[in-house]
Amino acid sequence: MKRAIKQRLEQYFEPPKPSGKRAFLRGMEPRRVNIRHMLIVQARYIPKWVWLSSVPLFLFAWYVSRFGQDNATPRLMALMPFLVMVSLTECMRSAVYGMEEMELAAQFSLRSIVLARMGILGLANLLLVIVISVLSGQNIFKGAVFLLLPYLMTALGNLMIVRRVSGKEGLFACAVFAFAVSGADLLFHTKINVYFADRYLPVWLLLILLLGMAVVLEGRNTIQSFCELQS
Amino acid sequence: MPDIQEHYDKIYRYCFFKLHHAQTAEDLTQETFLRFLECDSYQDTGRPLAFLYTVARNLCMDELRKKKWEPLPEELPLRQQEGLDEAISLQMAMEKLSDRERELILLRYVNEVAYADLCGFYACSRFALYREIKQILKKLKNELGEMR
Numbered sequence: 181m182k183r184a185i186k187q188r189l190e191q192y193f194e195p196p197k198p199s200g201k202r203a204f205l206r207g208m209e210p211r212r213v214n215i216r217h218m219l220i221v222q223a224r225y226i227p228k229w230v231w232l233s234s235v236p237l238f239l240f241a242w243y244v245s246r247f248g249q250d251n252a253t254p255r256l257m258a259l260m261p262f263l264v265m266v267s268l269t270e271c272m273r274s275a276v277y278g279m280e281e282m283e284l285a286a287q288f289s290l291r292s293i294v295l296a297r298m299g300i301l302g303l304a305n306l307l308l309v310i311v312i313s314v315l316s317g318q319n320i321f322k323g324a325v326f327l328l329l330p331y332l333m334t335a336l337g338n339l340m341i342v343r344r345v346s347g348k349e350g351l352f353a354c355a356v357f358a359f360a361v362s363g364a365d366l367l368f369h370t371k372i373n374v375y376f377a378d379r380y381l382p383v384w385l386l387l388i389l390l391l392g393m394a395v396v397l398e399g400r401n402t403i404q405s406f407c408e409l410q411s
Numbered sequence: 412m413p414d415i416q417e418h419y420d421k422i423y424r425y426c427f428f429k430l431h432h433a434q435t436a437e438d439l440t441q442e443t444f445l446r447f448l449e450c451d452s453y454q455d456t457g458r459p460l461a462f463l464y465t466v467a468r469n470l471c472m473d474e475l476r477k478k479k480w481e482p483l484p485e486e487l488p489l490r491q492q493e494g495l496d497e498a499i500s501l502q503m504a505m506e507k508l509s510d511r512e513r514e515l516i517l518l519r520y521v522n523e524v525a526y527a528d529l530c531g532f533y534a535c536s537r538f539a540l541y542r543e544i545k546q547i548l549k550k551l552k553n554e555l556g557e558m559r
Contacts (some may be wrong), residue, residue, distance in 0.1 A: 185555075186520055188501045193521045195427035198437050201419055208415055208444070 218288060222296040226270060230301070233266040234308050241312040253326055253376075254369030256312060260327055261334035261358035261365075263308070267301040268335060269351055272342045272402070294403050305331070325384055326376060332391035334361045339398040343405055415444055418460070421522040422467050428517055429471035439474060443467040460524060461531030468532075504554035512547045519544055 237259045244252035271294055274282070288296075309331065313323030337357045345353050368375065376384065422443055426436035443466045447459070450466075505513060518524045518532070530537050 184497075185501075188497055189516060190521050191498060192501055192505055193424055193428060193517050195424050195436065196433045198420070198423050198433075198440070200437055200441070201423075204441050204444075205416055205419065208448075 218292065219296055219300060221288075222293060223300050226297065226300065230266055230270045231304075234263060234304070237263055237312065238308065238315075241315040244315065253323070254365050254372045257326055257330045258362045258365040258369075260309075260330040261361040263305060264331055264334040265338060265354050265358040267305055268338045268342070269354055271297040271301060272350075275342055275346060275350070278347055291403055298399065322376075322378075322381065325381065325388060328388050329384060329391070330361050330365055332388060332395055334358050335395045336391060336398055337361070339395065339402050343398070343402045418463065419444070421524075422463065424522065425464065425467055425517065426471055428514065429468070430474060435474060439467065439470045442470055446470075458528050458531050460528040464518070464524070464528070464532045500555060504551055507554050508547065508550065512550070515544055515547055516551070 237256070240259065241256060244256070273279070274290065274293075309324055309327045310320070312327060313320045334357065338354045341353045341357060342350050344350075419440060423436055423440040426439045426443070427433060430436050430439070443463060446466050447463055505516075508516070515529075518529060519526075524532070526537050526540060529540055533540060
């Protein structure tokens with residue numbers, strides 16, 4: 181077709197200028213958010229009491245290091261389940277309070293939110309474990325292994341509970357499980373030097389690796405089950 | 412996924428051609444994109460334009476049915492200042508074409524929709540479409556020639 185005729189056709193079919201185009205296109209633009217911004221936003225949503233819950237653990241570790249308490253490790257270990265319980269129930273808050281559908285309608289996907297909160301609190305807890313291991317005055321590696329054991333056990337148990345029991349009952353069951361692990365730590369504190377002797381360290385290390393893998397798998401399943409509504 | 416910004420004007424032009432009413436055409440243009448974006452039955456065949464135009468056409472048909480052929484409030488504007496004679500003769504020639512023929516001219520030569528998309532839109536073969544467009548162009552040329 182000749183260019184001149186094409187131009188005439190364009191003029192023939194030319195409609196009046198659209199009035200709402202800019203506003204419509206602006207409304208359609210997806211807001212791009214980088215990971216750093218998302219983590220900051222999610223960190224702000226974590227309540228202060230969750231952060232404050234790690235303070236008693238820190239203070240206790242500091243007290244142990246300052247005044248040289250005997251048998252401090254099992255006591256520190258007994259506190260770890262509560263740290264997990266507070267962090268995990270915060271990550272799974274939408275499931276505990278039955279608000280998954282509400283979260284699914286929010287700006288970020290529920291999967292990203294749960295992963296971001298797990299990442300933030302998991303990293304904070306890991307730093308705390310390292311600090312406590314240093315403060316407890318023993319070998320950092322050994323201290324971290326002992327502290328991670330109840331931590332991972334509680335994490336695995338709580339994840340399994342959260343996936344199977346919804347609502348406040350789930351929260352209650354998590355608390356009961358955390359108390360059980362904590363109680364078991366205190367119950368066996370007299371035998372701690374026997375069980376956690378250096379020669380058994382590889383066994384505990386292997387157990388921690390297995391527990392870590394199980395926690396990752398269970399965490400993945402839990403997030404998938406949350407996001408079933410979205411798929 | 413078509414570029415919304417790129418196709419907004421084209422879909423709007425198509426809706427305006429069908430309805431001859433700017434505000435309704437714009438509303439239906441936006442509705443077309445919203446329907447397209449929320450439609451989960453569309454399988455991505457790499458030809459989303461045919462689907463987009465089909466949504467627009469269906470919305471326009473619904474609108475026309477609702478209006479029951481009320482008098483058209485707005486005419487296609489004649490904006491040509493220079494070469495007014497040619498513009499008038501083209502308008503007269505275009506008016507001698509049927510609605511479908513005008514629609515084809517608009518889609519193929521103004522909105523530059525590819526033959527593959529047009530085949531999907533009209534549910535016909537590429538050859539049949541090509542032949543039809545060729546005949547329309549011939550008819551248009553004849554009309555324009557007679558006027559000179």
